[in-house]
Amino acid sequence: MRYFPFPEWRPAIRGFTAQDSRKTTCADGLRFGCVRGKNDSGSKRIPVPLLTARGICASALEEADMGFHWNEKVMVYALVVPSVAVTALWAGLSPKLPPSAGELVPTAPMKVARASHTSTLLPSGKVVIxxxxxxxxxxxxxxxxxxxxxxxxxxxxxxxxLTIGRSGHSATLLKNRKILFAGGWGEFGPQRSAELYDPATGTSVATGDMSMPRGGQTATLLANGKVLLVGGERSEGHILAEAEVYDPASEAFSPTGSMSAPRVAHTATLLADGRVLITG
Structure with a gap:
């Protein structure tokens, strides 16, 4: 089988082999179809390979008549090439060609509509919402x-x-690859509680409580592996200037210095020299 020279075409996830090639000589014409995937005439087009008894038919389809979303699973079938025996058609992923500058490419929706949630990038490349x-x-x-x-x-x-419902909480990936979820609003307002989520097992367990309830705070992973939590709202209209530090070794929070002014829904950025820039 010869290599099909379209960029980044991925190996088949699932495919099928046609009947004996002597019984599948194609009629004249060129057709194409797909299953398992949205057709979107406004999306990018993808090249489609066709395997034949003589190898790749270069004249098959340089671009499909209908497009697919990038990285969407598709199965190509019913390709008909003049006087060529089709031996196999393959399923795969559309090529990961870079979108045009400034282009946003839609992906699948979340399972649940959410606001004030967190998203945390894991070392595997997956994201925890x-x-x-x-x-x-x-x-x-x-x-x-x-x-x-x-x-x-x-x-x-x-x-x-999670062990409890949270919104407006903080989420921090620790050096042990667990995620620290802290504070946030619950049924009765801002919460003190925190928990550790292990992506490897999919389970979350309670850890030590913060020194005070917080919602809308920032949480910054420091070079020493500890987490600095700053500001937030303690109760309706009560904005905090206080900060505290979480130590993964002891699973405990301890108070530290306060900001010059109370802040909520602000930003916190770890600088190269180890300081944390708080803005807004």
Missing amino acids: AGGFAGSGSERNPYSSLEIFDPAMGAFSLGGK
Whole structure:
């Protein structure tokens, strides 16, 4: 079998072999179809390979008549090439060609509509989506559910639960590859509680409580592996200037210095010299 020279065409995930080539000599004409995947005439087109008894038919299809979303699973079938015996057709992923500058490419939706949730990039490249709430009027009923986004598949899957519902919380990937979820709003306002989620097992367990309730705070992983939590809202209208540090070794929070002014929904950035820049 010769190499098909289209860029980054991925190996078949699932395919099928046609009948004996002596019985599948194609009629005149050129057709194409697809299953398992949206056809979107406004999306990018992809090259389609066709395997024949003589190898790749270079004159098959340079571009399909209908496009697919990038990285979407598709199965190509019913390709008909004049006087060529078709021996195999293959399923695969569309090529990972870079989008045009400034172009946004849609992906699959989350399992649940969310606001004020967190998203944390794992070393595997997957992303953990945690908590949040459904929208206006549901702030006091936050989700405890988790979802995992797999960029290779372009899809979300359910990934366990937090110990309690949280929205406006913080999420920090620790050096031990667990995620620290802290604070956030619950049924009765900002919370003190925190928990550790292990992506390897999909389970979350409680860890030490913060020194005070917080929602809308920032959490910054420091070079020493500890986490600096700053500001947030303690209760309605009570904005915090206080900060505290979480130590993964002892699984405990301890107070540290305060900011010059109270802040909530601000930003925190670890600088190269080890200091943390707080803005907004």
